[in-house]
Amino acid sequence: MSSDMTSSAPPTSPPTAGLQRSLKRFDITAMAIAAVISFDTVGQIATGGGEAATWTAVIALFFLIPYALLFAETGAAFPQEGGPYVWVKLALGRPAAVLTTLFYWVTNPIWLGGSLVFLAAETWDGFVFHLGSGTFADYTFKLLFVWAAILTAVVSLRRGKWITTAGALVKVLCLVLFTATAVLYGVEHGFQGLTDARFTPTTAGFLGLVPILLFAYVGFEAPNAAGEEMHNPQRDVPAALGRSAAVAACCYLLPVLALLAVAPAGKVTGIGGFMEGARLVFSVYGGAAGPLLTLTAVMFVFALLTQGSAWMIVSDRMQAMAAADGGFFSRSLGVFHPRLGTPVRTNLLSGAVATVFMLAAMRLADGDAAAVFAVVLTVAVTTLLLSYLVVVPALVLLRLRRPDAVRPFRVPFGNPGFLICAGLVYAWILIGSWSALFPGVLESVVGLDYDFHEVWGVSRAAFEAFTLGTVVVLLLVGAAGLAVARRERAR
Numbered sequence: 001m002s003s004d005m006t007s008s009a010p011p012t013s014p015p016t017a018g019l020q021r022s023l024k025r026f027d028i029t030a031m032a033i034a035a036v037i038s039f040d041t042v043g044q045i046a047t048g049g050g051e052a053a054t055w056t057a058v059i060a061l062f063f064l065i066p067y068a069l070l071f072a073e074t075g076a077a078f079p080q081e082g083g084p085y086v087w088v089k090l091a092l093g094r095p096a097a098v099l100t101t102l103f104y105w106v107t108n109p110i111w112l113g114g115s116l117v118f119l120a121a122e123t124w125d126g127f128v129f130h131l132g133s134g135t136f137a138d139y140t141f142k143l144l145f146v147w148a149a150i151l152t153a154v155v156s157l158r159r160g161k162w163i164t165t166a167g168a169l170v171k172v173l174c175l176v177l178f179t180a181t182a183v184l185y186g187v188e189h190g191f192q193g194l195t196d197a198r199f200t201p202t203t204a205g206f207l208g209l210v211p212i213l214l215f216a217y218v219g220f221e222a223p224n225a226a227g228e229e230m231h232n233p234q235r236d237v238p239a240a241l242g243r244s245a246a247v248a249a250c251c252y253l254l255p256v257l258a259l260l261a262v263a264p265a266g267k268v269t270g271i272g273g274f275m276e277g278a279r280l281v282f283s284v285y286g287g288a289a290g291p292l293l294t295l296t297a298v299m300f301v302f303a304l305l306t307q308g309s310a311w312m313i314v315s316d317r318m319q320a321m322a323a324a325d326g327g328f329f330s331r332s333l334g335v336f337h338p339r340l341g342t343p344v345r346t347n348l349l350s351g352a353v354a355t356v357f358m359l360a361a362m363r364l365a366d367g368d369a370a371a372v373f374a375v376v377l378t379v380a381v382t383t384l385l386l387s388y389l390v391v392v393p394a395l396v397l398l399r400l401r402r403p404d405a406v407r408p409f410r411v412p413f414g415n416p417g418f419l420i421c422a423g424l425v426y427a428w429i430l431i432g433s434w435s436a437l438f439p440g441v442l443e444s445v446v447g448l449d450y451d452f453h454e455v456w457g458v459s460r461a462a463f464e465a466f467t468l469g470t471v472v473v474l475l476l477v478g479a480a481g482l483a484v485a486r487r488e489r490a491r
Contacts, residue, residue, distance in 0.1 A: 019081065019229050019341050022158040025236040027165065028223045032244035034168040035223075035310040037175075037251045039119065039303060041216045043274045045252065046259045050198045051205040053257050058201070059213045060249045063428045066421035068245045069411045071221040072238040073418070074395045077407045079233035082321030083224030083314075084391050089325070091394035091401070098327040098485075099478040104387040105319040106353065106474060108311040111380040112149055113354030114361050116308050117142045120301045123275050127297035134362065142358055149305055150351035153312035156340045157229055160313060167306020170299045175251045177296065178278055182258035185281035191261040204448050211436040214428060215381040216252055218388065220245055222314040225321075229341070238409035275300060312350055313342075320346040326489045328481040378463075379470050382436040386471070388429045396422045437467055 023031070045052050080086045084104060089097035121141050125131040131138045152163045220241050227233050259277045278296055282289040320343030324334030337344045398405070399418050411418045435442060440450035440460070452460045 019336065020156075020158060021229055021231050022156075022161065023223070023226060023230040023236075025232075025240050027161050028230065028236055028240035029244045029247075030165040030168040031161065031223045031310055031314070032220050032240060033247055033251075034164040034171065034306050035314065036217070036219045036244065036248050037168075037171055038216055038307065039171070039174075039274060039300060041212055042175075042252065042255050042259070043277075044212050045209065045216065046256050046263075048205055048209045050260060051201050052209055053253060053260060054199050054201045055205060055209045055213060056253050056256055059210070059217065059428070060253070062424060063214065064217045064245055064249060066424045067217065068220060068241055069421050070392070070395050070418070070425060071224075072241045072409050073407055073411050074398060075221055075224040075227075075237040075241065076234045076409050077405045078398065079224065079227035079230065079237065081226065081228040082318055082325075083221060083227055084387075084394075085225075085318045085321050085325075087398060088390055088394040089327075091397035092390070094325070094327045095482055096390055096394075098322050098482055099475070100387050100390040101318050101322045102328070102474055102478045102481070103383045104391075105315045105350075107380050107384040107387075108308070108315045109350045109354035110357050110383065110470075112308040112312070112350075113146055113356070113358035114380065116149075116304050117145050117354075117358055118361070120145050120304045123297050123300055123304075127275060127279075127294055128301075139362075142362075143355065145301075145305060146308075146354045146358060147351055149308035149312055150347055150354070152306070152309035153316060153350075154340065154342055154344055154347045156342060157226060157313065158341075160309070160342075164306050164310040164313065167303050167310065171303040171307070172247065172251060174296060174299050174303060175255050178274070178281070179254045179258045181281045181284060182262050182277070184284050185262050188284055189262075203446055204443065207435055207442050207448075210428070211378070211381045211385070211432045214385060214432040217248065218384065219311075220248075222311065225314040225317040234406070234408045312347065316343050316346045316350055319343075319349075323485075327485050328478075329484045330488060331485075378436055378439075379467055382433065382467055383470065383474065385429055385433040385436060389426075389433060392422055392426050392429065437471075439463075 045056060048055070074087060075083070078087055078090070085097050085101045088100050121131060121138060124141060125133075125138075131141055152160055155163075223230075223240070224233070224237065230236060255274070258281075259274065262281055263277050275297060279293055282293050282296075285292055319328070320334040320336065322328040322334065323346070324331055324336075328334075333345050333349070334343060335345060336342060396419065399415065411421055413420075431442075439455070440452055443450040452463070456463055
């Protein structure tokens with residue numbers, strides 16, 4: 001770390017022995033792609049019909065670009081280990097940083113033990129090997145999936161980065177293959193899905209798609225959690241974030257368009273949309289379609305696995321730094337392994353949370369995989385988006401209060417440009433958070449019909465108990481963690 005960087009933003013966390021600088025620009029880009037591009041959301045987005053493509057493009061323009069600018073500047077200016085935890089602590093103090101990090105972190109074991117593992121099991125069951133629902137094979141597959149993702153986060157980053165890099169490459173390859181094959185299928189059979197597709201944006205589509213699209217686009221700052229394991233974060237973070245954001249925008253918009261173009265209207269489902277679309281379009285390969293579809297399914301599951309491990313790598317580091325800094329329960333929880341350079345105890349905690357959540361989700365909605373998938377994903381959307389309600393103001397305060405910080409990259413037009421970008425991002429996050437926590441409320445305000453049970457497959461009472469209950473439990477856990485840590489510091 002340069003002397004300028006040290007003088008402008010002194011480290012706020014204790015030294016982490018054993019860290020090695022192993023991330024270069026390509027590694028940072030690949031890690032962001034592996035973490036952010038979400039196979040589980042491609043089908044979920046496409047359920048919005050033709051206007052899903054419209055809103056995907058609109059939010060890329062008016063949310064993703066200002067979001068990328070904000071985090072590119074802050075990530076290069078404050079590259080300490082822990083990323084957003086450090087930024088919020090510098091701006092708002094330790095308690096706010098601890099609670100924000102808890103919400104940011106817990107999203108990922110919830111997501112891993114919920115939507116990711118359910119989508120992986122559904123894909124494996126339908127295209128590779130029959131597992132059944134609620135069977136011994138089903139439970140075994142899901143447990144192996146969860147703990148394989150955790151173990152890839154436990155290994156040293158010098159080795160683990162290649163697993164996430166492979167996942168990023170496989171993910172992009174799958175999406176490119178699907179999009180190209182859909183074009184071939186459309187040329188041969190016609191783009192029947194476009195006949196009934198309506199690309200005109202509507203208020204109902206907006207309210208239904210905003211939370212999932214924001215969830216799909218956030219997270220490019222995640223590699224900053226390993227800021228002190230980067231070779232040159234001041235130079236590499238802005239470039240890597242820009243490249244990964246551009247790739248992500250294309251990898252969402254093009255497959256969604258391709259899926260809508262070839263799939264019959266109303267046949268796209270959130271849990272099976274991508275692979276069911278692949279089953280349809282791969283028929284252009286004749287006799288090779290079956291083996292190719294199976295191979296694609298295996299690649300699909302591997303990409304999901306590495307997506308989970310990429311988030312475990314970065315979010316576990318954030319949570320570990322909060323503990324090591326004396327803010328969350330015991331400092332021992334944040335210890336980095338002296339040889340591996342990874343927060344093994346936090347990794348194992350993530351695995352335990354993901355396992356518990358997976359087992360609980362298996363029992364939700366009487367085993368209805370589609371309803372479980374939608375509700376679990378909404379919980380993950382909610383906790384992650386809520387964390388940005390604190391992170392974004394922290395970025396603004398750092399910009400205004402620390403003008404002397406060395407900023408290799410700056411948002412155009414100085415403070416006004418930064419504030420405009422932050423305002424746009426915050427407005428989107430507010431809408432997305434409210435829509436995720438209280439679906440149907442804004443619809444009723446603007447006079448739209450909303451059949452809650454038809455949309456979610458569960459009652460509003462069950463939905464709100466699951467989502468709001470999760471938020472309340474997290475706040476209680478965070479308060480307890482702060483109290484225990486305070487007593488430990490006093491001793």
